[in-house]
Amino acid sequence: MCVESQKNIWSPNRHKEPGHITVSEANTDEKENKYEFKKPNGGYGWIILLAISLNNFILVGVMYSFGIVLKEIKSHFDIPQEQANLLQSLNVGFLFLSGPLTSALSNLFGCRLVIMFSGLVFSLMYFLCAFLPSFYMMLFSFGVIGGLCYGLTYLTGFNILVDYFDKKFGLAMGLSSAASGLGSFAFAPFTKFLINNYGWKITMIVLGFVVFLCCLSSLFLRPIDYYKKKFNNSVELENLTNKSEPKSSDSKSKIFNFFSELINFSLLKTNKIFLFIFMSNFFVFFAYYIPFIYIPIRAQELGITHYAWIISIMGIGNIPMRIMFGFLSDKKFLRTIEMNTICLFLAMGLLFVYYFLNSFNLQVVFGVLFAIPMAGINCLAAPYLVDAVGSSNFRNANGVVNLSRGFGAVFGPYVAGLISEKTGSILYSFIFAGCSFMIGFLFSFCASAFTRKQKNIENSTQ
Numbered sequence: 001m002c003v004e005s006q007k008n009i010w011s012p013n014r015h016k017e018p019g020h021i022t023v024s025e026a027n028t029d030e031k032e033n034k035y036e037f038k039k040p041n042g043g044y045g046w047i048i049l050l051a052i053s054l055n056n057f058i059l060v061g062v063m064y065s066f067g068i069v070l071k072e073i074k075s076h077f078d079i080p081q082e083q084a085n086l087l088q089s090l091n092v093g094f095l096f097l098s099g100p101l102t103s104a105l106s107n108l109f110g111c112r113l114v115i116m117f118s119g120l121v122f123s124l125m126y127f128l129c130a131f132l133p134s135f136y137m138m139l140f141s142f143g144v145i146g147g148l149c150y151g152l153t154y155l156t157g158f159n160i161l162v163d164y165f166d167k168k169f170g171l172a173m174g175l176s177s178a179a180s181g182l183g184s185f186a187f188a189p190f191t192k193f194l195i196n197n198y199g200w201k202i203t204m205i206v207l208g209f210v211v212f213l214c215c216l217s218s219l220f221l222r223p224i225d226y227y228k229k230k231f232n233n234s235v236e237l238e239n240l241t242n243k244s245e246p247k248s249s250d251s252k253s254k255i256f257n258f259f260s261e262l263i264n265f266s267l268l269k270t271n272k273i274f275l276f277i278f279m280s281n282f283f284v285f286f287a288y289y290i291p292f293i294y295i296p297i298r299a300q301e302l303g304i305t306h307y308a309w310i311i312s313i314m315g316i317g318n319i320p321m322r323i324m325f326g327f328l329s330d331k332k333f334l335r336t337i338e339m340n341t342i343c344l345f346l347a348m349g350l351l352f353v354y355y356f357l358n359s360f361n362l363q364v365v366f367g368v369l370f371a372i373p374m375a376g377i378n379c380l381a382a383p384y385l386v387d388a389v390g391s392s393n394f395r396n397a398n399g400v401v402n403l404s405r406g407f408g409a410v411f412g413p414y415v416a417g418l419i420s421e422k423t424g425s426i427l428y429s430f431i432f433a434g435c436s437f438m439i440g441f442l443f444s445f446c447a448s449a450f451t452r453k454q455k456n457i458e459n460s461t462q
Contacts, residue, residue, distance in 0.1 A: 044222060045164035049172050051217040052157040053179035055115070058214055059154045061183025062207050063092065064315065065191040067293045068308060072200035077135040082417025085293060087135075087143050092289055093410025094147025095154065099402025100264075102155045103395040111160040112221040118152035119214035125149065126208030130201040153214055155402055158382055162394050163224035167330070170383050174326015177379040181322055181371070184315025192308040264396050273388045273450050274397060277337070278404050280443035284344065284377065286408035287436035290416045291351065291370070294426050295363075301426075304360050310367045317371025322379040329383040336384035338448045343376030344441035351434035355427045388451070412436065 039045075066088055074084035105114045125146035132138050157176070165172040194203040267274045292311065299307030329336045350370050357366050382398065389397040416429040 039166045039224075040164050040227065041166065041168045044227075045172075047220055048160060048164050048222070049176060051220040052161060053176045054217045055119075055153065055157055055214045056176050057179040057183040057186075058210055059150065059183070060180035061187030061315075062191075062211060063150075064184040064292055064311060065187040065308075066091075067296050067311075068188065068191050068195060069200050069203060070293070071296065072195055072203075073135070073138075076200065079135055080417075080421055082414055082421055083135070085413040085417035087139055088289065088293065089410050089413035090139060090143030091147040091150060092413075093406045093408075094144055095151035096285065096402040096404075096406030096409055098148045098151030099155060099399035099406065101148070101399075102152055102402070103159070103399035105152065106156050106159050107395065110223050111156045111163075112218050112223065114156045115153050115218040115221060116215050118149040118156075119211065119218060122146055122149035122153055123208045123212040123215070126204050126211055130204045151402070151406075155398070158398060159395050160221055160224070162382070162386070162391055166391060169386065170326045170329030170336075171323075172326070173329070173382050174323045174379050177322035177326065177375070178319045180378065181315045181318025181375065184318060185312045186315070188308040188311040188315065265400055267389055267393060267397055267400065271389060273337075273447050273454070274385075276443045276447035276450065277384065277388060278401055280344070280440045280447065281381075281401050282404040282408045282440075283436050283443065284408070284440035285405040286412035286440075287351070287416075287433035288377075288405075289409060289413055290429060290433040291354070293413055294416070294420075294429055295354075298355070298426055299360075299363060302358055302360075302363075304363065306360070310363050313364055313367035314371045314374065317368050318375045318378075321372050321375030325376045325379040326383075329380060335448065335451055336380050336387055337444065337451050339376055340380045340384055341441065341444040341448045343373035343380070344437055344444050347373035347377070348434050348437040348441055351430055351437060355430045388447075 070084055070088055073087065074081065077084075102114070125142050129138050129142050132141065158173075161172050161176065162169065191203060191207070194206055198206075268278060295310055296307045299310060304310075325339065328334065328339065347370065350366060350373070354366055357363055381401070382394070385397050385401065386394055412433075416432055419432055420426045420429045
């Protein structure tokens with residue numbers, strides 16, 4: 001027997017089975033884990049969550065209730081419906097088109113500064129709209145500039161939640177999204193009250209003051225680097241950290257990184273699941289905001305005076321549903337992309353039948369049921385992106401997906417307006433919305449199927 005074989009026989013690890021970890025290896029792993037920064041999943045993270053939730057409450061609330069203001073703006077400027085829809089579609093579209101810019105700027109300046117500055121500009125756009133003499137000037141100021149700043153204020157919040165949460169990320173998303181639902185519930189009657197008593201111009205000024213509160217809440221958004229630095233100091237790994245994570249102070253390098261982040265679409269080429277998600281989001285958001293524009297119009301056609309409450313019911317129904325979806329995404333009862341697919345199927349069916357619900361009670365039932373898929377679509381997006389690309393690629397993936405949402409949101413309401421104007425009925429706008437959701441559902445179904453196939457392959461190779 002050779003010496004090498006004898007050495008192996010008498011080796012202390014000779015009886016080691018595959019997957020078995022020795023005491024010395026366990027101690028080594030324990031030391032490595034000790035020096036690895038773990039996301040708080042609580043602590044100051046709850047303050048972060050509270051600040052982001054307040055922002056979501058305000059931003060989503062004013063957005064979902066804007067259809068009420070839009071009706072008054074249409075009458076004031078005496079413009080056709082598709083042109084009026086363009087104001088909201090530009091605002092929401094540029095919200096999502098700002099996705100890559102959000103990712104790049106938050107990496108360059110930090111989430112707190114981005115939210116603070118963009119929130120300030122967005123609030124100023126509300127003030128400005130009250131004094132503009134032309135609808136076309138409003139399209140540029142509120143639609144384009146306001147939309148970009150809206151996106152920078154709203155979307156950046158999700159980036160900082162990913163920094164603070166991983167194990168409880170679904171719950172954090174559910175709670176912050178629930179605040180969005182509460183905003184939808186609160187702002188619809190509030191906006192209607194302002195318009196009925198003070199007119200749409202004063203309403204825009206008041207909403208501008210409300211949006212300014214986002215700047216104040218952003219003061220509490222402490223960067224995660226603060227805790228990473230404290231952690232590194234506590235374990236005396238400053239030198240190791242500096243070697244493993246070099247930070248260049250070169251301004252040219254920062255500019256290069258900024259623009260490379262803006263145009264980084266490599267995930268679409270390398271990840272089929274992400275490509276299907278990208279396409280699904282485009283078609284879903286092509287129609288996503290159409291119901292919120294046309295539900296008040298349809299309700300008024302039916303002689304329903306309390307039409308604002310239908311939007312509010314959808315908002316309040318969102319609250320428990322978003323928390324539920326956040327909880328389910330953490331517990332992994334179903335894959336997040338599969339839950340999203342189910343939500344899209346339900347939303348599609350409801351949109352196809354909405355026009356035929358010709359009473360207030362049926363409209364309320366629709367609002368309650370429609371809140372379920374809307375909650376899932378909003379709450380599950382970040383978790384299924386993390387599942388598809390990993391948390392390290394989340395900012396880039398989130399920016400790219402929001403870009404697809406932006407293109408859909410820009411053109412969808414405008415096309416729906418054209419359809420209703422040409423046909424003389426908003427019935428076809430709802431059918432158009434249902435068809436768009438159906439295509440989004442099919443792409444999401446493909447993403448679910450590929451995810452399941454990928455997991456089966458991984459399990460079979462283990």
